[in-house]
Amino acid sequence: MIVVIMGLSGSGKSFLSSILYQDLGFEWLRSDQIRKELAGLETEQKMKTGYGEGIYSEEWTVRVYREMIKRAEQKVREGKDVVLDAAFIENWQRDLVKEAFPRALFLLAWAEEEEVLKRLKDRQDISDADVEVYFKQKERFTPPDHAIKINTARSRDELRVVLRDILLSHGWKGTVGIGL
Numbered sequence: 001m002i003v004v005i006m007g008l009s010g011s012g013k014s015f016l017s018s019i020l021y022q023d024l025g026f027e028w029l030r031s032d033q034i035r036k037e038l039a040g041l042e043t044e045q046k047m048k049t050g051y052g053e054g055i056y057s058e059e060w061t062v063r064v065y066r067e068m069i070k071r072a073e074q075k076v077r078e079g080k081d082v083v084l085d086a087a088f089i090e091n092w093q094r095d096l097v098k099e100a101f102p103r104a105l106f107l108l109a110w111a112e113e114e115e116v117l118k119r120l121k122d123r124q125d126i127s128d129a130d131v132e133v134y135f136k137q138k139e140r141f142t143p144p145d146h147a148i149k150i151n152t153a154r155s156r157d158e159l160r161v162v163l164r165d166i167l168l169s170h171g172w173k174g175t176v177g178i179g180l
Contacts (some may be wrong), residue, residue, distance in 0.1 A: 001081045001172050002072060002101040006088035007109035008141060009134045010116040012152025016109050017085040020162050024167070027030055027075045031086035034071070037063045065093050069100050076101075081174055089141045105170050106148040107163075115153050 003020060005013045008090060014030065021028040039060075068084055075082045088094050088106075097104050111119075120131050143149075152159065167174065 001167065001170075001174075002076065002097070002104040003081070003083045003167070004088060004094070004095075004097055004104055004106045004147075005083055005085050005109055006106060006147065008087065008089075008116065008137045010111075010120040011088070011109040012068075012119075013085050013109045015152055015156075016107065016150060016159060016163065017083045019156060019163055020081075020083040023160050024081075024164065026081045026083045029071050029075075029082060029084050030070050031068060033100050034067050035060065038063060038067060044150075054105055056095050065096055073100060081172070087137060087141075089137055091144075094144060103169070106144060106147040107151050107166070108143055108149045110149055111151060111153045112154075 003026065005016045005020075007013050017028050017030065020026040045141075065086065068086065071081045072084060084097065084104075086093070088097075094106070097106075116134060117131060120134055143179075150159070150162060150166075154162070
């Protein structure tokens with residue numbers, strides 16, 4: 001199964017993805033990590049550039065999303081469930097997934113703006129996104145109708161149950177964490 005966790009920076013995408021990875025046995029492909037690997041940077045190394053510049057340019061973003069799909073295809077061939085963790089702001093990014101994985105499940109992570117801004121200010125993460133990036137993304141993002149919205153302002157245990165129930169209702173056959 002391919003699960004896409006999308007949303008604005010600070011929305012809780014990586015939190016949801018970590019639950020799928022740690023608790024439900026999914027492989028985790030994260031755009032932030034792939035971008036830095038492709039750029040030859042350490043994962044934890046901060047890269048401060050303007051929005052849409054440097055390794056965050058459109059050209060780089062195309063490269064990152066294509067690489068994420070390529071890695072996901074390999075994991076699926078190995079029989080693994082995969083979570084794709086990225087903003088997926090643009091339709092073309094979502095279309096890449098749909099072309100490769102027509103049955104992919106799209107989940108939209110969200111939280112109230114006050115919560116998102118607090119998270120971004122307190123962020124200790126590999127992501128370089130900050131409050132400025134959040135507002136730039138917000139200007140450009142139109143959530144797709146087909147994504148299931150998940151409010152991430154809940155506990156890990158609550159979100160694990162929500163995710164498990166959504167996955168099961170969409171045909172997931174995994175067994176890790178089913179009793180949770």
